[in-house]
Amino acid sequence: MLSFVGSICLAAAALQVSAVSSYFPVSTTKVTTCDSLGNVHRLSCDYGVITVQTVLYGRMNKETCSEGWSDNLSDINCSQKDSADVLKKSCDGKTSCEVAVNAFRSSDPCLGTYKYLESTYGCFISAPTPSNQSSVVCEHSTAHLRCDQGQVIRLNSASYGRRDSTTCSAGRPQSQIQNTNCERSVVDKVAPVCNDENSCSVRATNTEFGDPCSGTYKYLHISYTCVTKEPSDLSSVVCEKSTAHLRCGQGQVILVKSAEYGRRNSSTCSAGRPQSQLQNTNCVRSVTDRVKKICNDHSSCFVSASNSDFGDPCYGTYKYLKVEYTCKCLAAAALQVSTASPSSALSTTKVTTCYGEGNLHRLSCGWMN
Secondary structure (H helix, E strand, O other), X not given: OEEEEEEOOOOOOOOOOOOOOOOOOOEEEEEEEEOOOOOEEEEEOOOOEEEEEEEEEEEOOOOOOOOOOHHHOOOOOEEOOOHHHHHHHHHOOOOEEEEEHHHHOOOOOOOOOXXXXXXXXXXXXXXXXXXXXXXXXXXXXXXXXXXXOXXXXXXXEEEEXXXXXXXXXXXXXXXXXXXXXXXEEOHHHHHHHHOOOOEEEEEOOHHXXXXXXXXXXXXXXXXXXXXXXXXXXXXXXXXXXXXXXXXXXXXXXXXXXXXXXXXXXXXXOOOOOOHHHOOOOOEEEEOHHHHHHHHOOOOEEEEEOOHHHHOOOOOOOOOEEEEEEEEEEOOOOOOOOOOOOOOOOOEEEEXXXXXXXXXXXXXXXXXXX
16 A cells, blocks of 8 residues: 655644635635733735734633633633724724734623634735736926735836827927937836836936937836736845845745846935935846855845945945745655555545645545445
8 A cells, every 4th residue: 555645845833824815815814812911913914905804802712812711711602792893994904903902892791701802804915907007207207106005017118208299298399399209118227127016216317218319308108017916926125234034934945036236226225325326227236146045945044235245236326135036835755655554545645735825735535436
């Protein structure tokens, strides 16, 4: 007889959390918080926004939050009315929220019984159908591209110049708007700044894109699509002289997709910095191979964002490190063969599935009488 031991991932749950993933919602989570002074009930979504589904404040069994309270567990059919309304009001539509348990003590559903707060909530993403959007800004202005929570930008086209005499024409002399055969594709400039970002900003200037037609007042026209970001995609952005900490859950390891050091826009890591250190946005160096050597196949790693580690791609510019990565399961045993299976069983199989969005625990038999 054969005994197969298959493992998708080694898993351990530190909290009372269970997840069932589908497209809507991204995940469903259960959280339990004991009713002790100062305890906070926290809900959060890595992708999408919170929708509270069920809430219990009271007690429905003798096991949950029972340690040290054996004399205060007599009433196990105790629940407060309207507790769902309290949590929904504080959390629905947000990416994270924290509510003190004492907010539910407006009345006592079971006097003398030690209670707990238990909730189930889903993380819902925006409509999955990609939506085409566009942005047109006049010369010397800034285009702000943005998508809904849980979505990222995919650039379709970007051009700088003039194709008609009406766009961005107010108050301009005829001589500045008559050349309508003036256009330059700037996809190669805009895509690195905006693709895979939830939002981005782009200045419409000759400094950024060059001057396709001197004397003509120009505009920047960008077409883009908002698409749902894959839940497995993670990113880390840290400013120069700081340290990036990449991490995955238990039983998972890092797989670096890309890493770059430099500057692609003037907004990231800009706080408190003079304009002279932010204006060069065409400064980037791929450091993917170096970060892969440090981080791949580890559950966590630290990467310093510094010139000493990656060199200086643009002297005088304040830089940052951006790393895109995913977490993959660390397989344990792919196959074990044993003759110790019970004689009455055709086969005995053990399957372990790691906790993660989209993971399914599947059992099957190839033979059935």
